[in-house]
Ligand SMILES: Nc1nc2c(ncn2[C@@H]2O[C@H](COP(=O)(O)OP(=O)(O)OP(=O)(O)O)[C@@H](O)[C@H]2O)c(=O)[nH]1
């Protein structure tokens with residue numbers, strides 16, 4: 001018992017939800033703070049669909065960050081579902097880290113979020129003004145002034161998640177808000193998501209990168225099998241890309257399979273880096289009619 005008491009006096013720990021409008025850089029920030037790619041990112045909104053924990057290990061503290069889907073107003077079943085995931089994360093944490101995009105404000109989503117966090121009177125909120133690499137100083141100062149009036153934030157910290165500017169300062173500010181307590185995860189664990197989930201996301205990320213219009217938003221990826229050699233030198237993965245219509249299947253496959261090959265090749269490189277072994281990745285495309293509109297299909301595909 002003495003041991004546990006000692007530990008909890010020297011050690012701080014807690015959960016922090018990273019929330020914000022779509023595309024502001026939440027997942028990029030998580031990856032930068034963790035130092036590994038655990039959450040996929042893209043130039044398109046609504047990339048993240050699940051709550052993904054990333055653990056930052058500090059000498060005397062542990063912060064468990066929860067990356068969440070972008071909060072926005074939508075009538076689409078899938079989008080409403082992912083916004084629920086983000087909203088629910090807020091009620092589960094010790095600190096909220098609100099991220100905004102300095103280069104592209106989103107007043108509608110921001111109002112929705114401020115409204116939500118106002119419900120939790122005692123929840124400390126830090127504001128990270130992201131993508132400061134894209135704006136000039138006078139604009140940033142205007143932002144800080146404007147946002148300091150919008151809510152009583154514990155801190156307002158300008159950052160660039162992409163370039164790693166001031167992300168260390170952000171982590172220190174979060175650390176100072178933590179309470180004493182033991183670590184939640186062992187030192188070698190950086191996420192609560194299994195490799196097979198992250199592998200499926202890395203395939204989906206390439207669909208976001210390489211296809212246009214409604215295709216990425218109509219795509220889900222599941223891992224059908226994930227087999228490692230005894231000495232883990234080779235990992236064989238079969239993944240299914242689910243789309244909503246036959247025409248989308250054609251787009252994902254591409255001319256003589258060229259699109260599917262490009263998706264597979266790029267995803268395989270990322271998965272190899274993650275698992276630290278050679279990867280054989282086989283992709284299939286399936287049509288699951290209107291999956292993003294049906295509660296049952298959403299559950300089946302992991303949402
Ligand atoms: N210039 C610049 N771009 C950034 C920065 N942070 C993120 N981005 C870019 O912004 C885009 C969106 O980043 P994500 O991390 O996917 O954003 P997100 O908030 O997780 O988006 P959703 O999951 O869709 O809600 C990507 O193209 C990133 O490379 C930054 O500090 N500077």
Ligand SMILES: [Mg+2]
Pocket residue numbers: 026027028040041047048068069070
């Ligand atoms: Mg994201």
